[in-house]
Amino acid sequence: MSTRGVSVVKVRDVLLVTIPADPDDFTLHEMQEQVLDAMEQHQAKGLIIDISAIETLDSFFARTIAETGQMIRLMGGATVIAGMRPRVAMTTTQLGLTFSGIITALNVDRALDLLDASVGQGER
Numbered sequence: 678m679s680t681r682g683v684s685v686v687k688v689r690d691v692l693l694v695t696i697p698a699d700p701d702d703f704t705l706h707e708m709q710e711q712v713l714d715a716m717e718q719h720q721a722k723g724l725i726i727d728i729s730a731i732e733t734l735d736s737f738f739a740r741t742i743a744e745t746g747q748m749i750r751l752m753g754g755a756t757v758i759a760g761m762r763p764r765v766a767m768t769t770t771q772l773g774l775t776f777s778g779i780i781t782a783l784n785v786d787r788a789l790d791l792l793d794a795s796v797g798q799g800e801r
Contacts, residue, residue: 729760759788
């Protein structure tokens with residue numbers, strides 16, 4: 678599934694979403710709907726949101742990611758944000774934004790490992 682550069686694919690038993698470099702609000706909203714539909718359809722154990730192409734973020738982007746993570750948790754899954762660049766991490770911190778309940782990983786490989794470990798320990 679894809680919308681305007683956002684793709685949702687199943688890898689192992691998790692969903693992987695790749696966010697394009699400069700997503701607009703419509704794209705983020707569509708991504709959220711695609712993810713929730715795919716979560717239900719595939720009964721995935723979690724979601725990895727790859728933001729490695731993102732160089733800057735705004736409050737709407739951050740809020741949408743945080744809300745998506747909360748929705749996935751309500752559906753019984755875990756969410757990992759992968760590929761956060763240093764500049765994005767600095768901006769996130771400076772704005773006082775938090776991704777409560779969302780795990781972060783340096784890259785997608787580490788995110789897959791984190792999800793495997795968290796499910797292995799009984800967390801969902």
